[in-house]
Amino acid sequence: MSTLNIVGAGHVGRTLGRLFAARGVFAVQDVHTRSLASASAAVAFIGAGTPVDGAARPADVWMLAVADDAIAGVAAALAQATPMAGATVFHCSGAKASGELEALRHAGAFVASVHPVRSFADPAAVAAAFDGTFCGVEGDADALDVLLPAFETIGARPVRIDPAAKTVYHAAAVFASNYLVTVMDAALRAYEAAGIPPDVARELARPLATETLANVLRLGPEAALSGPIARGDAATVARQHAAVTAWDAPTGALYDALAAATWDLARRKRAGQG
Template structure:
């Protein structure tokens, strides 16, 4: 069994660590975090691994998984290389959605295999994600040696693997941002609009939740075009213009969001008519 050390074990690192350990895919050797308390909490969640908070205590492992913030990936990889921990036997991967395996140039220079691995789901609740991890779609890109190790490892923990290219990583991640991050932001705007119209907060949630969930269900059941309803779908641009003016009087930043969605929604409505 190959050994794996995790550097920067936040929610993503903890979940993968627990999955790899529970399914006997890799031996979790060490968990390196900024503080010993954080490393101990991570190792406790994983159920394996020596908790450390000092780079000097890091021992050699077959695999290093960097689940640090994006702007620390390259520096963390360089730290591994400078400490002489990397060679042709090593594999270094990171779990950024936006960054590609090209961030791991220092590992490549030492002859190590490199990859980027990104799970396509929200990690707001690490315990819940870990309990329901099976079926999680993971994008994977890197060199052939890394993929030969990681693809079967991911399948063993019951992930679905989709291989992508390094060149498409940012555009791929933008899709995830729209589907998750911006969707959350949009729902916040919807709730604030209800409340600005005099609807109590709890009632606003009760109104928005079924509407949002039914709309999403329709998108994936019928397709986006057929799921579209509302004034633009009906061709009622007069209502759209009046509504935009009202929104602008309330919040100009939200009006900018409303305005930005008009062309895309008009295009979607036209596709619905053709379909």
């Protein structure tokens, strides 16, 4: 069985480490984090491996589950400290491409990135329900030859992405998750500005939000679009923009930006119908 070293064992690193160990994909060898105490905690969660606070032993596969901005520096340090020829090294960032591991590539390793598309706030829950998780993957062919079957064994659904568009790929997740929260926050605050209590506002928004999202995912955004812009009712949009701006100028600016994008979506909707 191939050996795996883990550098950085926060929520993502320890979750994947537990899955690799439990399903017999890799023999977890050395686990290195910012402190020996956190490495020991990670090993306890994973159920395998040895916590280390110095140089790790050579391994067949290395997982760098460190912060995005630390990836290149960690890669450079490993390239200097540890024999890497023939090893497979991957990081788990959604925002950075495998090129962050260039120092290791120069040291003879095969490099890739594998980004599981889900929240890891509760590692134990994620590990128990990982099957079916999509993972954005890109990198050297030799690295992917090792990593794709490994991730498929733990239940992942790999999706190949263009490394040149990695930042846009990550922004897609931000739109689908973080900015969706921001839009819902604007809706709830607007309900409350109209005198509706917060708990009632959430219940008013619930069917609109859940049914619309279901329609987008089932039918596509063009078919799911409804409301004044879809009907071409510019006067209503103008009145709403003015009212929202008078209530809260930053939310009015958000409304205006979203309206501009929605007019474009409505044009695509009409073009598709024609």
